[in-house]
Amino acid sequence: MERRSPLLAYFAAALVGAVLVYIASAGLDPYILSIIAFIGINVILAVSLNITNGFTGLFSLGHPAFMTVGGYVTAILTLPAARKPHLLPDLPAWLAQMNWPFLPALVAGGLCAALVAAVVGFPVLRLRGHYLAVATLGLIFIIQGLATNLDGYTRGALGLNGLPELTNLWWVYGWMLLTLYVCWKLKHSSLGRTMLAIRENELAAACLGVKITRTRILSFALGAFFAGVAGGLWAHLVTLVTPTSFTFLFAFQLVVMVVLGGTGSITGAALIAAILTVATELLHPVEEAVGLYGSSQLLLAVAVLLVLIYRPKGLFGTAEPDLFAWIGKWQGRQQTHSGSKRQREV
Structure with a gap:
């Protein structure tokens, strides 16, 4: 059978997704739309974390x-210039007068996050294993502390509220x-294979x-x-960002998404991110009705333990499922079943 182009399949899936986004935006209520938007943001986070942890x-x-x-960064750049002197009195005059469109502000937020990662990465990435985990966990508290204490630039513990509600399904879907x-092309490029070689055997790769x-x-x-971009999307979806908006507990949830989906599997990370987001939202009413708050986290921990015991490589491991192969197998089974049924009738 002729090999189909992955790029063609990607564009076909993107077109179908765009149609679904259009239908959802036109017919669903704001609460359901916000859940779908959070699913997209969590997919961005899980897949981008897979670059570091998986690849x-x-x-x-x-x-x-x-x-x-x-x-x-995104919130400060998109705030109306009239509000900045009152909320953020220590901002430089050139920055206080700016009011950027949403797309450049998101890109700027992502680039600032990447710059912080590059600067921190030189000393931190020399560590290995749980030492690296503790160091990056400490980075969360450092950034939270800076955001809390630089109140002239960030409004301190109060955070920035009343942000323009710029995030919608189209922005989330596009990013x-x-x-x-990007992650798919990276994984199947020479650079991606280099990353995988480092993961498998660092000494041999060196x-x-x-x-x-x-x-x-x-x-x-x-x-x-991509994490910085997701932070900007999140802030302009809930119209608020504070130093404690993104905690270390959320970091573990993202790692769980990557582990359950399969370390190195883009499809697995995206699928598990969507499933866990929906499951967590559905369990909130159950927690309130029963009075067992935090039971969703308990179920998540049990799921992780079961996966680590019975399927330590996750849902897909490092592989990506071949949709066309699945469709071909399903069609083959259907044809075989139809042929057997006709033979029995004869």
């Missing part, structure tokens, strides 16, 4: 820190598509001439860019 084999918990940087495409530190920092910064 390169780093154990980073720093995504909430990069979301905080991206959220604040989700871009994240999936002996073959792979620049270990440079590749690690690049993966760390690229994941941080």
Whole structure:
């Protein structure tokens, strides 16, 4: 059978998704739309974390820190110039007079997050395993502390509220598509194979001439860019960003999405991110009715334990499912079933 182009399949899926987004935007109530938007944002976060944790084999918990940087930068750039002198009196005059459109502000937020990741990455990424996890977890508290104490720039613990509600399904869907495409192309490129080689055997990769530190920092910064963009989308969806909007608990939830989906699997990370977001939302009324608050986190922990015991590589491992192969197998089974049925009738 002729090999179909992955790019063609991607554009076909993107077109179908655009139609579904149009239908949802026209016919669903704001609460359901917000849940769908959170699904898209979590997909962006899980897939981008997969670049660092899945492709390169780093154990980073720093995504909430990069979301905080991206959220604040985007919020400051999109705030109306008339409100900035009152809310943020220490802002430079040139920045206080700016009122950027949403897209450049999101890109700026992502670039600032990537810059922080690159600067922090030089000392931090020399660590390994749980030492790296603790260091990136500490980055969350450092960024939260800066956001709390620089109240002339960030409004301190009060945060920035009343942000313009700029995020909608189209913005989330567009950035989700871009994240999936970039990660897919990266995984199947020479750079992606270099990252996978570092994850599998760092010493062997170094002996073959792979620049270990440079590749690690690049993966760390690229994941941080999309995390910063997701932070900006989140802030302008809920119209609020505070120093504690993105906590270390959220960092563990993102890691769980990557582990359950399969470390290195883009499809698995995206699918599990969507499932866990919906499941968490559906369990909230159950928690309130029963009075067992936090039971959703308990169920999540049990699910992780079961996956680690019975399927340690996650849902898909490092592989990506071939949709066309699945369709071909399903059609083959249907044809076989129809042929057997006709033979019995004869």
